[in-house]
Amino acid sequence: MSDQNSHDHDHVPSTFEDEPVANPGLPAHTWRPTDVDAKAEKRAERQVAAMFGLSMVCAVLFLVSYFVFDVGDQWDTVGGLGASNVALGVFLGGALLFIGIGVIQWARKLMGDHEMVEYRHPAKSSDEDREATLAALSAGLEESGIGRRPLVRNSLLGAVGILGLPAIVMLRDLGPLPGDKLEHTLWRKGMRIVRDVVGTPIKVSDLEIGDLVNAEPEILFATDAEGEPVLEGVEVQIAKSKCAVIVHRMEPDDIVSEQTLNWSVDGIVAYSKICTHVGCPISLNERTTHHLLCPCHQSTFDLTDSGKVIFGPAGHALPQLPMAVDDEGYLIAQSDFTEPVGPSYWERDPQ
Template sequence: MAHDDTSGTDVAAFSSGADGVSNTSGRAVEPSAASGGLAVITSDGFADPGVPPHRKRVTDLDPKKARTAQRTVYTLFYLSIAGSIFAIAAYMAFPINENDPGSVRLNTVFLGLGITLALMGIGIGAVHWAKSLMHDEEGVDIRHPVRSSDETRARAVEIFHEGNVESGIGRRSLIRNSLIGALVAFPLPAVILFRGLGPQNEIPADLLSHTMWKAGARLTLDPSGLPIKAADVTIGSAFHIIPEGLNDAPDRLEQKAKAAVLLMRVNPSDLNVSAGRENWNYDGIVAYSKICTHVGCPVALFEQQTHHLLCPCHQSTFDVDNECAVIFGPAKRALPQLPITVDGEGYLIAQSDFLEPVGPSFWERS
């Protein structure tokens, strides 16, 4: 046992050997006195050293440097606003032409530059503000039980007030206003982008109420466009279907996004058909819109044993036996059914267009 008077620490180190346990002084120790192979250390504790002395920043010592830092921060926020405006202008000035790959590159480059400038301006400005101008005194927060007493709520108000004072957001009006402007302007490019994806000057519900399907249109395989006979659809099989002539349509991608269909065959006795839909299937062959009624993802997974259709995006599940009613997930309505039959040559054809709008159910409908 060695005792160090200067440190206030008693240290006993033990090592195990073949015949038992010995300590570093060479005296024998009974095996039961210590655990073999372990060092036993005890301490009387030591004083809390506290936090190191606070070092003031250059902006704390020199008001001129503080003003320079302030100008840098609000300039970055104004650059962020300029980046957001530039992104919107670039989106309009360089429209995408699907027949011109160069237009895609120009749109992507300039749009990306604008959004990058908008993000970097806010990010770098906020970091520089925190590092150079906000309150820089170290503090110790003693943990205590969380309570909802009047004193706690009053202290919370004080903390918000202190945060306002320490950050300077209340008195540094240029920084505050430029940050607010940057945060308001930053989402605008996203609004413009998403709005550009939707129909222009038209009501979405009207567009989704009509597709390329019509009476007598043959069901064809996607993507080949070859017609399919009822005899080719066996029980348990599923096919991705598009309307006849879709591949030759000038706006085929837009039309396919509405008209894509899943074709399946189950035992006719498994189908629970509601009144008015008795002739919408042909000998157990049913066709349903492939566009999920949640947010429009492609419903592409058919479970042969359960007769369920699964949307891979958010796991909405539809029951084919019960007219594709929703049995799980966020979708709120069944997949629209395409009425089908066969023509004189045995090919599957549509009886009409869908009788309800296809796609996400959040669209307004009359």
């Protein structure tokens, strides 16, 4: 005991003659049971490892609960709350809690335990201070015992490592992958292009040079053979979000792309209204340049040249809707978009 006490006080200056404070008044050091009893030390080490082990168990149970309990099922309840929410919350909280308890116990019972006196230093560190800092970090790593306590080290690494699995699983709740949902819309050959909200078809003569209107396909307002709406409720809103277009008229000579010219009518072009960056609705038009600007992140598209990106973070050109005119002079679609609408995603080919 006396040898250990003398060793402990080696960390405390034996004289304070050269220090700003003659004697900081440190009390006599009290040894912890784990400092003097090998059995207590091993017991504490097992306790810390057990906390990390319980954290791993909770993380696994989180994963099991994620797939076992269905969200929204009324019979899956615990105390009136959804079993899925309760299980996920309890087990994820437990995984984090047990890691915290284990680290606290490790610090209190197994890491180095001695008093230190540190005085303020100048703001600028000298090279000697930097070397001393690195030496202190090395000493702290040694005193933590992580190198000579493989049970604690490995159980901690396992608990922290497996805790990443719930985070990966929860990424699924960000929403389903687009798949082919953005590759097709309700636009079909011969469908009239109608004004948004009011639903009136658009004639070539209705538009003047520089006009830009929001539009959608007439099918959204049609009925089937029995007189029932083709789409209604939420389905209408979803369809609108994918079919929305802007219709713009310019001088035919302003069009520089052959494709844009072939898919236009007397200088009238139609493009998807959904920005290819993150999907914001766009309709800010520079009348003289025929540039379309997204208000969210300033992506800019050239309506005279196949909707190409000329500025901003958008990764793809705006999809153009091929147009024609029917027998009554109304604008119609030649076909659906020939490429996916909406924001870029990793399955989509680069521009």
